[in-house]
Amino acid sequence: MTGKRHLLQNVRTRLTASHTLALALALGAFCLILFGLYRRDVYSDLDLKLRGQVEGVDDNLDGVLGGSRVEAAASPESWLTEVWDQKGQRLFTSGIPADEPLGRLDPACVESGPFNVTVAGDLRVRVFCQKSVTHSGTVILRGARIREREADQLNAFARTLLLGVPLVLLMSAFLGYFLARRALGPVARLTEAARLITASRLSERLPVINQDDELGRLATTFNEVFQGLEQSFLQMRRFTSDASHELRTPLTAIRTMGEVALRARSAEKDPYETISSMLEEAQHLQGLCESLLLLSRADAGQLLLHRSPVDLKALAERLVDHIGVLSEEKEQRLLAEIPADLFVDADVQLVKQALGNLIDNAIKFSPPGTTVKVTAADTGGAVQIVVTDEGPGIDAKHLPYIFERFYRVDSARGRSGNASGVGLGLAITHWILRLHGGHVYAVSEPGKGCQFTLEFPKGSF
Numbered sequence: 001m002t003g004k005r006h007l008l009q010n011v012r013t014r015l016t017a018s019h020t021l022a023l024a025l026a027l028g029a030f031c032l033i034l035f036g037l038y039r040r041d042v043y044s045d046l047d048l049k050l051r052g053q054v055e056g057v058d059d060n061l062d063g064v065l066g067g068s069r070v071e072a073a074a075s076p077e078s079w080l081t082e083v084w085d086q087k088g089q090r091l092f093t094s095g096i097p098a099d100e101p102l103g104r105l106d107p108a109c110v111e112s113g114p115f116n117v118t119v120a121g122d123l124r125v126r127v128f129c130q131k132s133v134t135h136s137g138t139v140i141l142r143g144a145r146i147r148e149r150e151a152d153q154l155n156a157f158a159r160t161l162l163l164g165v166p167l168v169l170l171m172s173a174f175l176g177y178f179l180a181r182r183a184l185g186p187v188a189r190l191t192e193a194a195r196l197i198t199a200s201r202l203s204e205r206l207p208v209i210n211q212d213d214e215l216g217r218l219a220t221t222f223n224e225v226f227q228g229l230e231q232s233f234l235q236m237r238r239f240t241s242d243a244s245h246e247l248r249t250p251l252t253a254i255r256t257m258g259e260v261a262l263r264a265r266s267a268e269k270d271p272y273e274t275i276s277s278m279l280e281e282a283q284h285l286q287g288l289c290e291s292l293l294l295l296s297r298a299d300a301g302q303l304l305l306h307r308s309p310v311d312l313k314a315l316a317e318r319l320v321d322h323i324g325v326l327s328e329e330k331e332q333r334l335l336a337e338i339p340a341d342l343f344v345d346a347d348v349q350l351v352k353q354a355l356g357n358l359i360d361n362a363i364k365f366s367p368p369g370t371t372v373k374v375t376a377a378d379t380g381g382a383v384q385i386v387v388t389d390e391g392p393g394i395d396a397k398h399l400p401y402i403f404e405r406f407y408r409v410d411s412a413r414g415r416s417g418n419a420s421g422v423g424l425g426l427a428i429t430h431w432i433l434r435l436h437g438g439h440v441y442a443v444s445e446p447g448k449g450c451q452f453t454l455e456f457p458k459g460s461f
């Protein structure tokens with residue numbers, strides 16, 4: 001419980017951290033752009049004046065060069081203007097500072113636009129250089145203006161951003177954490193509800209608040225899984241109880257017969273008759289166990305198919321020979337009318353069992369004097385084997401269930417002393433066809449007999 005809560009908290013923290021990081025990156029980029037634009041704006045006025053100051057000297061270059069080498073300042077704003085020749089000699093200075101605060105001239109300064117310099121320790125100025133051609137050669141003009149006000153403005157702006165951004169991030173992290181908590185609340189509730197659904201409470205379902213959102217879809221999917229599990233559990237329970245019931249009956253019969261025989265001693269009852277009845281029950285038990293084993297192996301996916309081309313005519317004729325004794329006993333006619341060269345790609349033993357179950361049922365449930373017919377045909381996409389009888393038929397309301405395990409239309413009618421009669425024959429046939437990628441279906445009208453069809457996909461034939 002604590003572990004789960006811890007994990008949720010982690011998801012919450014991770015969500016908050018990632019969204020705060022994304023916001024920090026976006027805000028950082030935004031502030032850089034904003035600061036750049038603001039800086040350009042702040043300096044544009046100063047640069048205009050600086051260029052004007054340099055242009056002013058440039059316009060009077062001949063005059064100023066003809067005068068004294070060092071002149072007095074014009075105004076405090078137009079802090080300094082100098083004219084340098086190409087040999088690095090300063091020809092003219094106009095400005096407040098008497099010394100040379102900007103130092104020697106770097107001729108490369110004409111390449112760039114106005115730039116910032118801090119002079120005399122902490123005086124912030126903006127400098128601009130420009131080339132000019134005079135009658136005595138090329139000179140470089142260097143102008144500088146004080147930018148204290150602009151620099152202070154920019155610093156104040158930067159301070160606001162540096163303080164504001166972390167504040168916004170902090171607020172957004174708190175808000176994000178709170179929202180993540182709210183958003184993950186239903187997950188915690190789902191976890192709690194799912195935890196309560198155990199094998200004994202599989203009928204319960206998770207609450208679906210809004211089935212169109214992600215959590216609603218998650219809960220719906222879980223509910224579908226629970227429903228499937230519940231059905232499998234119910235099926236398993238029913239199967240186990242049916243199987244136990246079916247096993248108990250012959251076992252009780254064997255025990256009773258043994259006890260009665262023991263009590264009566266040899267004189268009164270023929271022991272061979274008792275042994276024969278016991279063997280009959282044992283045979284029934286064996287058949288039942290084999291059917292159960294086959295079904296459970298099929299369920300577990302352990303039933304392997306050994307496919308080969310199966311000659312249907314030969315197979316049906318062998319089966320008719322084998323089961324024919326039963327139909328003769330009941331004075332029924334058993335016919336196989338199958339064209340030669342009709343093959344299916346299947347496991348011969350399993351096809352034999354599937355078809356055998358159908359013929360066996362047809363004989364078992366039809367009255368004397370009727371005919372059971374086995375036919376087969378190639379329908380193009382599939383091969384169909386059809387078993388038709390003239391028995392009592394099956395009511396429409398039972399038809400959807402006859403392939404279920406242990407389902408019998410009339411349980412009193414079936415049992416004939418062999419493996420069939422417990423309601424597993426058709427379930428096994430159904431599985432066999434399913435394993436082959438085909439299917440089995442029944443058509444019947446009460447009083448008019450039944451028609452069972454095994455349909456195999458044609459495969460390579």
Ligand code: ADP
Pocket residue numbers: 357361362365366389391392393394402407408409410414419420421422423424425426427450
């Ligand atoms: P069983 O072991 O009882 O034969 P099956 O699974 O083979 O079990 O058949 C299930 C039920 O379907 C039977 O109990 C019977 O009621 C009905 N059924 C199957 N085949 C026929 C048939 N040819 N005619 C009438 N009823 C049939």
